[in-house]
Amino acid sequence: MVVYSGSRDTELSDDEVDRIFRALADATRRDILRRTLTAEATVSELTQLYDMSFAAVQKHVAVLEGAGLVSKHRQGRERQIRGNPEMIQRAQHLLDRYEQIWRGRIERLDALLSEEPPQH
Template identity: 55%
Template sequence: MVVATGSDEDVDRLFHALADATRRDIVRRSRRGELSVSQLARLYPMSFAAVQKHVAVLERAGLVAKERRGREQLVRSDPDAVARAHHALDDLAATWRGRIDRMADLLADPDDELRPDGPASSASPPPSTPEGQER
């Protein structure tokens, strides 16, 4: 399956990052404004190091960027990355819609359109009985 948006590795990193609820929440929160990693760590029932790892996954995927200001590392989201994810999903949806349409075309019985009463009339006739036997 080919997705036209970036390399396969880029798309894999993007969807891997978005596969986790905590990371999706970090992206949502950072879209509203910059947050320090310390502020983020206070929001989740996990260690500071665990939050740092989530932010690192998001950063590798290009969904957020970190910037050091003094002692703090500020996290901000990249709206273009979310648009890339949306575009990749649209590409995948279009690919599958095309495949489903082609399968439907292959499975369609061309004789169905020729019959006046459609596919219901394609029932096979009753089996014939050997001569001399009654039904």
């Protein structure tokens, strides 16, 4: 199933939505994403920032990569991790769509509640 979120370029499948929000459910992964959106980093550099092993940080990066929130590219002997603002934008479009749906529902409820009761 495809979740419509605005335009053809921003459609996300149910699996993509699940992977994105599962990845963002963890505070360490959100922090890694925030850092790699600002500047590229290696897993070794990221490991120095957290009280966890290289393997644990690598697993967090793999979850983010699986969700399309970060990508890796080779620079010399190292693999640089870079945040993917496009995927965040796609998720934001989805959330904006949900917000529009709920705002519409609330407006309809407000209109219904402000109607005059029928006179008998």
